[in-house]
Amino acid sequence: MQFKQIFKSWLLIALGVLIASNVFAGIRYSDTGALIVAVLLLSLCNVFLKPLLMLFALPFIILTFGLGIWLINALLFLLVGKLVDGFAVDSFGYALAGAFVVSLTGAAANLLFGTTRVQVRTTHSGGTSSNAQSRPKSHKPLKDDDVIDI
Numbered sequence: 001m002q003f004k005q006i007f008k009s010w011l012l013i014a015l016g017v018l019i020a021s022n023v024f025a026g027i028r029y030s031d032t033g034a035l036i037v038a039v040l041l042l043s044l045c046n047v048f049l050k051p052l053l054m055l056f057a058l059p060f061i062i063l064t065f066g067l068g069i070w071l072i073n074a075l076l077f078l079l080v081g082k083l084v085d086g087f088a089v090d091s092f093g094y095a096l097a098g099a100f101v102v103s104l105t106g107a108a109a110n111l112l113f114g115t116t117r118v119q120v121r122t123t124h125s126g127g128t129s130s131n132a133q134s135r136p137k138s139h140k141p142l143k144d145d146d147v148i149d150i
Helices: 003-023 032-058 060-063 067-083 094-114
Strands: 027-029 086-091
Touching: 003 032, 003 094, 027 032, 027 060, 027 094, 032 060, 032 086, 060 067, 060 094, 067 086, 067 094, 086 094
Parallel strands: none
Antiparallel strands: 027 086
16 A cells, blocks of 8 residues: 555544544544544554454354444444543444444545546457357357356
8 A cells, every 4th residue: 555545544534533523422532642643543453453353253244244344443443442541432332433434434535536446347258158059959049248258
């Protein structure tokens, strides 16, 4: 990852935590230094702990259709609240709300600035299907776009 992307990610997390602390009474910071330390620690947790937690919780994440990731984010938010002096998260409910706001902030930035790009490429294969000889002659022949090549 480039430094510019790391900085943008850190800035989005900082904005999300700042918004969450202003919206919810259960998320507080005493001064700007505590906020910066909390955001840095949350960023480090997202880089190092989150992938590990997601690996162990993969069946749960699949069963909950991805909502388990939100719970992991909330646990990390709560952990940072416990570790950083001057940054407090009162309960798991507030941690869920804070994680939700941080996620929404990142999603909104991606929608506004288009940082996430998905490209889909399709190819058209010429020629005939490999199973064309094994089909009975009574069926009408398949066109190339009727067959899914795997």
